[in-house]
Amino acid sequence: MIKFLKKYKAFLIGFIIIIPIFYILDSIGLILLPEERTYEIIIYAIIWGVLIALPIHNFNYLKRKRKMVLKVLYLIALFFIALLVDSYMSMPDNPITFILLIVFWFGFAYILIPKFIKKYWKLITLIYAPLFLYFIYLRLFSGGLEAYLKIKEDFPFYSFFLPIPILFLVWLFEQWKWIQNLKAEKAKTEISLLRSQINPHFFFNTLNNLYALTIKNSKQAPEVILKLSDMMRYTIYEGEKETVKILDEIDYLHNYIELHKIRYKKSVDITFNHSNIDPGLNVAPLLYIILLENAFKHGVETLSENAYINIYLFEDNDFIYFKIKNNFDPKEAQESNGIGLHNLKRRLSLLYKEKHQLSVDRTKNTHQTTLKILKHA
Structure with a gap:
């Protein structure tokens, strides 16, 4: 006072x-x-x-x-x-x-x-x-x-x-409108910056995977290059849009999964269930890839066997749900402080504000993340 x-x-x-x-x-x-x-x-x-x-x-x-x-x-x-x-x-x-x-x-x-x-x-x-x-x-x-x-x-x-x-x-009213426009411009600028941080973060990891294959002269290297090219094209051109068809996001995730299947020699049980989703729905691009990437990085890579990732993408009357569950080795797993998840949370707060919910459920050796987004938000 x-x-x-x-x-x-x-x-x-x-x-x-x-x-x-x-x-x-x-x-x-x-x-x-x-x-x-x-x-x-x-x-x-x-x-x-x-x-x-x-x-x-x-x-x-x-x-x-x-x-x-x-x-x-x-x-x-x-x-x-x-x-x-x-x-x-x-x-x-x-x-x-x-x-x-x-x-x-x-x-x-x-x-x-x-x-x-x-x-x-x-x-x-x-x-x-x-x-x-x-x-x-x-x-x-x-x-x-x-x-x-x-x-x-x-x-x-x-x-x-x-x-x-x-x-x-x-x-x-004029002042209120000016403040709202200023906030919108600030949000757009910040989202653009966050995207520019997300894309290199993902591609650095993928290029490391490709490097490992080329060192071994793997015949799968050309296939990886082709898939990586498709993903880069999607990231550059579709990633700049405000929204994309959820079917395009699903294809993007499938490409990412296939890249990792090529990389790993160990058996990894990956399921991706998206049968109960309207392919015409729109979402902001490049939201789910961070959660999938973390499941590989902090789950699959910590286990020598019996690794799994279960992904569910579905909808109800009001929301789109993305659930991803993976196991990990408690002795090997470390707390992640990378920019990926931090930027995802920031993007969600800017794009969807109070119209989303990101929850994490962690047990001794499993990790489940649920992202819930309001339809037509």
Whole structure:
């Protein structure tokens, strides 16, 4: 709390400054504080307290923005000119004062949010021009001051300021949209970076497998090169898409499995059941390969015999499930801190947010991972 007060002490200073200023201006007749409407005084104090606090809070920034500071000072001078004109003319709801105040407020808004004002100036003009003309008509052509005050009593002219909350809500929407777009661009950039990390990670391992075969002059080396070429083509061209057909992912996994079957001389029992899946479903590319790769690296490679990997890809009414179970040698297995699984979790959080679930169930010598993704997420 103390850190918060220190950081935003300028706003406390602004409120402390504005209250005596209000009463001084009221005492000399430049403004008239509504004694019976305390809530108005509080609202005015908050607004002007913030206006005073902002330059104090951003003092270092303002030092670098002298031109903007000068514009603000001109507007403040315009405001006090409006007060002097209103005091000098002694005319209730003086139209000249209204014009000066409108220029002041819109000038201030233009300095704070110039892009918003430029974008919506037509809407602002459409709202305020008729209201201002209506005010001029009531004030100057409705039958004199008494008739105007009677109309004002029946229909308070606070309606003149009703569009302000509407414009404020439009501005908030613009800020929200800008933040969402910024998040989306950040997510796309991060996903692209994660993909660039995933692809080398997989191909380094596969090239190591190919290297072992070429050392032995294996006749299977050309077949491995062909399958690896197909996988690289898929990774480069399909991997850049937002979604791919799940059937293409299945073919990709089959190619990976076949590469490892060629590599291993020991018997490995690998089953891949995907009969209960709609081949037309779409998923993000290159999600499942990390889990399959880990099953080989931290399971099959730790066992000399009886190694197995069981894979199930299926769906229900709402979700797509990918389950992979493998055994491992507890004496040989080590905790994995590779980039593959870390990047998978990060990609899932960016692509599917709260619409996925990744769970791990580990026993003494088995490891099962389940990835659950909402359909059409």
